[in-house]
Amino acid sequence: MRLLLIEDERELADALSGALSKHGIVTDHTTHLADAFELTRQNSYDAILLDRRLPDGEGLSFIPMLRRTGTDTPIIVLTARNEPLERVEGLDVGADDYLGKPFLVDELMARLRAVLRRPPSLTELQISVGRMAIDPLHLSVTVESIPLDLPRRELLVLVALAKRKDKTVLRSTLEAAVYNYEEEIQSNALDAHISRLRKRLLDAGAGIAIHNIRGVGYLLKEE
Amino acid sequence: MRLLLIEDERELADALSGALSKHGIVTDHTTHLADAFELTRQNSYDAILLDRRLPDGEGLSFIPMLRRTGTDTPIIVLTARNEPLERVEGLDVGADDYLGKPFLVDELMARLRAVLRRPPSLTELQISVGRMAIDPLHLSVTVESIPLDLPRRELLVLVALAKRKDKTVLRSTLEAAVYNYEEEIQSNALDAHISRLRKRLLDAGAGIAIHNIRGVGYLLKEE
DNA sequence: CCGCGAAGATTGCGGCAGCATTACGGGGAC
DNA sequence: GTCCCCGTAATGCTGCCGCAATCTTCGCGG
Numbered sequence: 001m002r003l004l005l006i007e008d009e010r011e012l013a014d015a016l017s018g019a020l021s022k023h024g025i026v027t028d029h030t031t032h033l034a035d036a037f038e039l040t041r042q043n044s045y046d047a048i049l050l051d052r053r054l055p056d057g058e059g060l061s062f063i064p065m066l067r068r069t070g071t072d073t074p075i076i077v078l079t080a081r082n083e084p085l086e087r088v089e090g091l092d093v094g095a096d097d098y099l100g101k102p103f104l105v106d107e108l109m110a111r112l113r114a115v116l117r118r119p120p121s122l123t124e125l126q127i128s129v130g131r132m133a134i135d136p137l138h139l140s141v142t143v144e145s146i147p148l149d150l151p152r153r154e155l156l157v158l159v160a161l162a163k164r165k166d167k168t169v170l171r172s173t174l175e176a177a178v179y180n181y182e183e184e185i186q187s188n189a190l191d192a193h194i195s196r197l198r199k200r201l202l203d204a205g206a207g208i209a210i211h212n213i214r215g216v217g218y219l220l221k222e223e
Numbered sequence: 224m225r226l227l228l229i230e231d232e233r234e235l236a237d238a239l240s241g242a243l244s245k246h247g248i249v250t251d252h253t254t255h256l257a258d259a260f261e262l263t264r265q266n267s268y269d270a271i272l273l274d275r276r277l278p279d280g281e282g283l284s285f286i287p288m289l290r291r292t293g294t295d296t297p298i299i300v301l302t303a304r305n306e307p308l309e310r311v312e313g314l315d316v317g318a319d320d321y322l323g324k325p326f327l328v329d330e331l332m333a334r335l336r337a338v339l340r341r342p343p344s345l346t347e348l349q350i351s352v353g354r355m356a357i358d359p360l361h362l363s364v365t366v367e368s369i370p371l372d373l374p375r376r377e378l379l380v381l382v383a384l385a386k387r388k389d390k391t392v393l394r395s396t397l398e399a400a401v402y403n404y405e406e407e408i409q410s411n412a413l414d415a416h417i418s419r420l421r422k423r424l425l426d427a428g429a430g431i432a433i434h435n436i437r438g439v440g441y442l443l444k445e446e
Numbered sequence: 447c448c449g450c451g452a453a454g455a456t457t458g459c460g461g462c463a464g465c466a467t468t469a470c471g472g473g474g475a476c
Numbered sequence: 477g478t479c480c481c482c483g484t485a486a487t488g489c490t491g492c493c494g495c496a497a498t499c500t501t502c503g504c505g506g
Contacts, residue, residue, distance in 0.1 A: 151481055166370045167363040187484050188465080195466055196482090212465065214492065215375035216362055374492055410495050411454080418455055419493090437453065437502065448506090455500065465490080474481085 002026045002043070006036045006059065007051040007078070012101075016049075019105045032056050040066060045073050047112060050095070052079040063094045076111060078103070127162045130207030130222045134162045143204050153178050154197040157190070161210065161220035170217040194218065228252045229259045229282065230274040230301070235324075239272075242328045255279050263289060268296050270335060273318070275302040286318055290400055291379065295386070299334060301326070350385045353430030353445045357385045366427045376401050377420040380413070384433065384443035393440040417441065 003020065007013045008031040017027040028043070030036050033056050040048070048066075052059040063075055074096040079086075082100025090098045097111050127134045133142045136159045141148045150158065160177035161169055175190055198210055209223040226243065230236045231254040240250045251268070253259050256279050263271070271289075275282040286298055297319040304323075320334050350357045356365045359382045364371045373381065383400035384392055394413070401416070402408055421433055432446040 153482070164363075166365065166368070167358065168370075168372070170362065189483055191465060192467085192483075195468085198466090211372060213372045213375075213378075214464065214490090216378065219363070219370055219372060221370060376493070408494085412494055414454060415456080415493075415495085418457085421455090435454065435501095450504090451502105453500105453502080456498085458497090459495090461492105461494095463490105463492085465488105467487085467489100469486090470484085472481105472483090475479085476477105 001046045002028070004036065004039060004043075004045045004048045005029045006033070006049065006054065006062070007031065008054050009051075016105070023109060033059070033062050036062060037065065040071060040073070041069075047074045047076065049108075050075055050077050052077060052081050052090075060090055060093050060095075067094050076108070078108075127165065129162060129165050129220065132201075132206045132208055134159060136163055143206050148200075148204050148206075150197070150200060153193050154200065157193050157197055158201075158220075161218060165220050168213050168217050168219045172217075174217065226250045227259065227262055227268045227271045229256065229272065229277065229285070230254065231277050232274075239328070239331075256282070256285050259285060260288060263294060263296070264292075270297045270299065272331075273298055273300050275300060275304050283318075287399060287402065299331070301331075350388065352385055352388050352443065355424075355429045355431055357382060359386055366429050371423075371427050371429075373420070373423060376416050377423065380416050380420055381424075381443075384441060388443050391436050391440050391442045395440075397440065 003025055005013055005016060005027050007016070007029065010031075013029050013031075017029060020027050028039060028045075030039060031054070033054055036048075050059045050062060059077065059079070066073070066075070075094070076097040076099060077090045077095045078099050078101060079090075080101045082098075087098045087100075099108060099111060127136065131144050132148075133145075135141075139155055139159060141150060141155065141158065156178045157174060160174055171190070178190065178193070194210060194212075201208060201210075207223060209221060211219045211221070213219055228236055228239060228250050230239070230252070233254075236252050236254075240252060243250050251262060253262060254277070256277055259271075273282045273285060282300065282302070289296070289298070299320045299322060300318045301322050302324060322331060322334060350359060354367050355371075356368075358364075362378055362382065364373060364378065364381065379401045380397060383397055398408065398413055401413065417433060424431060424433075430446060432444060434442045434444070436442055
């Protein structure tokens with residue numbers, strides 16, 4: 001396993017590299033964002049550890065840059081800036097985890113494992129379809145910048161479909177997205193939600209269509 | 224390595240779990256098909272050991288169910304029903320091996336190794352043929368990024384063929400992919416599906432051809 | 447090269463499963 | 477109370493899909 005560590009405090013960086021190597025992890029280290037960007041282009045990392053305060057800028061700005069190149073390498077932010085709001089900020093720009101300094105190496109390892117266990121994140125921060133923008137993290141929806149508020153269940157259906165726009169989403173997947181295990185469902189509730197959602201999207205002029213694939217599921221695409 | 228054992232005889236199940244654990248194999252055990260299906264959705268198994276006679280139905284019916292979700296985890300059927308015709312039956316619905324009770328654990332291990340030695344995963348995340356991309360896990364199909372929705376049975380046929388593109392797929396294999404154990408078929412329904420599928424693919428300009436291998440099966444390739 | 451039988455291809459038809467829509471009412475939020 | 481979400485169920489409809497009839501292709505033997 002190979003990590004990229006972006007951290008300007010030499011001592012911490014060395015200590016961390018040493019600790020990780022005991023777990024059989026190879027670590028590349030750099031102190032500047034510019035170098036980091038170059039390194040990610042030349043190598044393939046299993047994960048990236050990122051400090052926020054860096055000599056040539058705010059570490060977080062690195063995340064959208066990287067994501068824009070289509071890279072979905074997990075990123076864990078390591079920083080002294082550990083206020084709740086700052087954590088939200090970090091996760092919302094696309095970090096996979098956020099760990100405040102000081103931290104135990106054991107906790108870092110555990111979070112690393114957790115992050116690597118996940119399937120490569122399909123979760124974009126912002127999905128746009130038709131005249132519509134959907135933020136799956138905050139569960140908010142806008143049509144041409146005008147917020148559209150939808151009932152909870154319809155919203156969940158929409159997000160589940162939007163995350164895989166232009167691809168079929170199985171019925172069972174949708175049910176799993178909207179209902180948890182306790183909530184039984186013994187009618188066509190899902191169909192009803194789809195129907196009502198369609199009507200609302202039409203009224204709002206969202207410019208998207210939800211197609212049914214008989215016996216399989218549904219598919220969302222621009223109309 | 225992790226296995227799923229579907230077996231209602233408690234004693235046999237316990238003995239087997241114990242024996243397998245000595246080979247470093249982790250075994251999940253369940254006695255009912257319904258639970259088994261849930262488990263396969265939540266976990267990823269290297270192989271599945273399946274009894275035929277189960278409290279909630281014929282074990283074999285589980286195989287098409289599972290295959291239909293796009294899972295091609297190897298399945299070994301373990302059963303007292305060990306007549307030649309019954310073995311054919313089992314293998315034809317999509318089992319990878321069929322082992323009659325009683326059996327030696329050593330033989331099971333050998334068969335397991337054999338099954339796992341086969342092409343690591345037929346389950347690519349994305350299969351591309353001609354101008355077409357197929358996602359066998361999510362059962363979605365696109366032609367030059369434009370989603371193509373197909374009826375369920377035609378879709379299943381296409382996916383089964385695409386997974387083994389450029390290779391002949393036996394008629395019986397296709398039938399197993401499309402029909403479950405209960406559903407009898409006494410006409411040329413499969414041929415009809417192939418025919419309608421060909422037409423749809425042509426209309427969509429998919430750039431692929433489905434050839435017939437007389438008396439054997441079908442073969443999908445770029446045209 | 448021709449003829450024949452078997453396998454496959456195609457297509458219309460009809461039944462019915464699955465979906466869309468909508469009205470209704472319980473229930474929670476305010 | 478009032479509003480609205482949301483599960484339920486009734487209704488109507490679409491189009492999938494099994495069937496079978498008919499036509500075409502293939503491979504073999506003479």
